[in-house]
Amino acid sequence: xxxxxxxxxxxxxxxxxxxxxxxxxxxxxxxxxxxxxxxxxxxxxxxxxxxxxxxxxxxxxxxxxxxxxxxxxxxxxxxxxxxxxxxxxxxxxxxxxxxxxxxxxxxxxxxxxxxxxxxxxxxxxxxxxxxxxxxxxxxxxxxxxxxxxxxxxxxxxxxxxxxxxxxxxxxxxxxxxxxxxxxxxxxxxxxxxxxxxxxxxxxxxx
Amino acid sequence: xxxxxxxxxxxxxxxxxxxxxxxxxxxxxxxxxxxxxxxxxxxxxxxxxxxxxxxxxxxxxxxxxxxxxxxxxxxxxxxxxxxxxxxxxxxxxxxxxxxxxxxxxxxxxxxxxxxxxxxxxxxxxxxxxxxxxxxxxxxxxxxxxxxxxxxxxxxxxxxxxxxxxxxxxxxxxxxxxxxxxxxxxxxxxxxxxxxxxxxxxxxxxx
DNA sequence: TGAATTTACCTATGTCGATAGGGAATGTCC
DNA sequence: GGACATTCCCTATCGACATAGGTAAATTCA
Numbered sequence: 139x140x141x142x143x144x145x146x147x148x149x150x151x152x153x154x155x156x157x158x159x160x161x162x163x164x165x166x167x168x169x170x171x172x173x174x175x176x177x178x179x180x181x182x183x184x185x186x187x188x189x190x191x192x193x194x195x196x197x198x199x200x201x202x203x204x205x206x207x208x209x210x211x212x213x214x215x216x217x218x219x220x221x222x223x224x225x226x227x228x229x230x231x232x233x234x235x236x237x238x239x240x241x242x243x244x245x246x247x248x249x250x251x252x253x254x255x256x257x258x259x260x261x262x263x264x265x266x267x268x269x270x271x272x273x274x275x276x277x278x279x280x281x282x283x284x285x286x287x288x289x290x291x292x293x294x295x296x297x298x299x300x301x302x303x304x305x306x307x308x309x310x311x312x313x314x315x316x317x318x319x320x321x322x323x324x325x326x327x328x329x330x331x332x333x334x335x336x337x338x339x340x341x342x343x344x
Numbered sequence: 345x346x347x348x349x350x351x352x353x354x355x356x357x358x359x360x361x362x363x364x365x366x367x368x369x370x371x372x373x374x375x376x377x378x379x380x381x382x383x384x385x386x387x388x389x390x391x392x393x394x395x396x397x398x399x400x401x402x403x404x405x406x407x408x409x410x411x412x413x414x415x416x417x418x419x420x421x422x423x424x425x426x427x428x429x430x431x432x433x434x435x436x437x438x439x440x441x442x443x444x445x446x447x448x449x450x451x452x453x454x455x456x457x458x459x460x461x462x463x464x465x466x467x468x469x470x471x472x473x474x475x476x477x478x479x480x481x482x483x484x485x486x487x488x489x490x491x492x493x494x495x496x497x498x499x500x501x502x503x504x505x506x507x508x509x510x511x512x513x514x515x516x517x518x519x520x521x522x523x524x525x526x527x528x529x530x531x532x533x534x535x536x537x538x539x540x541x542x543x544x545x546x547x548x549x550x
Numbered sequence: 551t552g553a554a555t556t557t558a559c560c561t562a563t564g565t566c567g568a569t570a571g572g573g574a575a576t577g578t579c580c
Numbered sequence: 581g582g583a584c585a586t587t588c589c590c591t592a593t594c595g596a597c598a599t600a601g602g603t604a605a606a607t608t609c610a
Contacts, residue, residue, distance in 0.1 A: 140439050141566090147446045157588050170442045172435035177567065179589060202575045204588060221450045221544075225439050225458065227465060229378035229597090233346050233431050236376045239510040240353045242502040244427045252431065259433060296448040296535050296542060303531055304445040307524045314520045318513045325509055329502050336502060338427075347596085363558045383597070385559060408605045410558060435567090557606065566597075576587070 139226070141181050142190065144171040146209055146217040149191060151285045153208035156182055156193075166281040169270070170304065182207060190216055234315075238322065243338035246330045253326070256319040264312035270305045274298060345432070347387050348396065350377040352415055352423040355397060357491045359414035362388055362399075372487040375476070376510065388413060396422055440521075444528065449544035452536045459532070462525040470518035476511045480504065 144167045148159060159182075160175045173181075185191045190213035193205040209217070234256055241249045273279040277286070282301060286294050329336070350373045354365060365388075366381045379387075391397045396419035399411040415423070440462055447455045479485040483492070488507060492500050535542070 139566090140437070140442060144442055147442075147449075150449070155588080157586095160589095161587095167442065167445070170436060170438045170445060172437060174568075175588095176569080176571095176590075180591095198588080199576050202588075217449070221443065221446070222454045222457075224461060225443065225465075227439070228437070230376060231346070231378060231434070231597095232376045233433070235510050235513055236346060236350055236353075236373065237427065237431065238513065239373070239376060239507055240427070241506045242499060243353075243356070243423070248428045251428075255430060259431075292539060293448060293542070293544075296539065299531060299535060300447045301445055303528060304441050306527075307441055307444065310520055310524060314516055318516060321512075322509060325505060329505060333498060333502065336499070338499075345596085361558080363556095366559095367557095380598075381558095382560075382599080382601095386561095404558080405606050408558075437567095551610100553609090555606100555608070558604085559602100560604105561602075562600090564598085566595105568593100568595080570592090572589100572591075574588085574590105576585100578585070579583090580581100 140171060141173050141177065142185055143217060143220045144168075144173070145178065145181065145185065146190065146213055148281075149207060149209045150214065150217065151288045153206050155196070155204040155206045157204060159207065162281050166279075169267075169308070185213070189213070241322075241326075241338075242336070245337050246326050246335055249326045250323060253319040253322040256322075257316050260312045260315040260319070264309060264316065267305050267308040267312060271302065271309065274302050274305065346377060347379050347383065348391050349423060349426045350374075350379070351384065351387065351391065352396065352419055354487075355413060355415045356420065356423065357494050359412050361402070361410040361412045363410060365413065368487050372485075375473075375514070391419070395419070447528075447532075447544075448542070451543050452532050452541055455532045456529060459525040459528040462528075463522050466518045466521040466525070470515060470522065473511050473514040473518060477508065477515065480508050480511065 145159065145163070148154070148163060148167050154162065156179060160178045163173065163178065182191065182193070186193050186207070189210055191207045192210055193207045195203050196206050198204045237252060241252070244252070270279070274282060277283060277298075282298070285297060289297055351365065351369070354360070354369060354373050360368065362385060366384045369379065369384065388397065388399070392399050392413070395416055397413045398416055399413045401409050402412050404410045443458060447458070450458075476485070480488060483489060483504075488504070491503060495503055
């Protein structure tokens with residue numbers, strides 16, 4: 139359900155072809171709401187059928203076409219209503235915490251590998267979000283620039299502020315996960331120092 | 345796919361009926377991997393068909409029955425293999441950050457309500473996980489006690505340590521979300537102080 | 551003893567999402 | 581001009597999940 143609002147968020151700035159929309163999606167809104175193109179196109183068609191967006195065929199080259207979508211009044215109202223509605227929280231399904239809770243069933247080596255991989259995963263995320271923050275600070279992000287160009291000057295600071303705030307949140311999240319996994323590595327060290335290498339296979343321990 | 349490993353994690357401790365399993369699931373593993381009973385029962389049947397668990401019908405009262413499941417050797421091997429395999433990270437779909445990125449389209453009042461609701465949501469989670477940590481410290485959690493009873497003494501500290509560590513991670517996560525939302529409230533205050541009340545309806549600002 | 555609750559388990563329906571493709575037209579480069 | 585890349589868009593298949601129920605038997609409680 140939230141995919142449509144993610145798409146509306148991006149389309150409100152101005153009309154875009156399906157392809158440009160999904161390209162820009164991946165580089166902006168897609169950082170907080172992932173969707174592959176195979177999901178975006180059918181969703182756009184659905185939204186069109188429901189009157190939230192309108193698509194117009196445009197010529198491309200001699201015989202090609204593309205479809206350019208814009209948000210309708212109904213679409214704008216739906217977006218505003220969503221912004222005011224209570225958020226729907228997904229139920230937790232956290233593979234890392236699931237595994238961490240049962241690491242006594244593993245070995246120190248496998249546990250360390252798990253934490254190292256977790257750190258690597260979230261260091262990748264951290265680097266990405268820090269890069270985005272730099273681009274925001276430099277106003278060097280094409281999607282944000284496009285958005286600011288379509289925004290009256292009094293609103294620009296606010297637009298930038300909320301975008302910045304969001305990425306700061308992603309940075310903090312990534313840092314939290316890295317810290318947690320580092321503490322996990324320390325825990326494995328401590329347990330191994332106390333007990334020696336353990337092998338957790340078998341339901342009742344080694 | 346991870347539901348089966350969550351179920352195996354719990355079942356490795358000892359055989360359980362389907363009903364007891366889903367009850368205990370909700371109070372333990374379900375904190376990191378949610379699944380309703382309507383999902384658990386079919387999954388157990390599937391796992392049985394694949395040889396990961398075995399179920400035995402037992403009499404219950406005069407005419408009733410229940411099915412008690414235990415992990416097979418193949419199931420144990422599958423669990424161990426999963427513990428060693430690279431974790432599969434779900435793609436991000438974060439409704440709160442999605443909305444936060446576009447709060448300039450909202451009003452200060454609605455933005456504050458959003459952050460307050462977010463704080464309330466995560467304060468609920470925080471209270472729950474802190475409660476679990478207290479129960480772990482007091483060894484007052486029936487599932488953990490059952491698990492420790494089935495665990496050789498040298499392994500008990502380790503079992504408790506990883507469980508504690510996992511809930512500490514959940515606590516930190518909750519705190520991070522609350523802090524973020526508090527900073528969001530401060531941001532709204534600051535923007536309102538600078539610009540006065542804004543109304544973000546309309547794609548190009550008020 | 552009968553009503554209410556719990557134990558025990560299940561199905562149906564639909565949505566959302568993953569993944570592995572695919573085709574056609576246009577544009578770029580050697 | 582042909583090979584390759586990009587633009588533009590799409591489908592099929594399947595698994596995971598949400599939700600709204602449902603039935604039957606046993607147990608509990610007033």
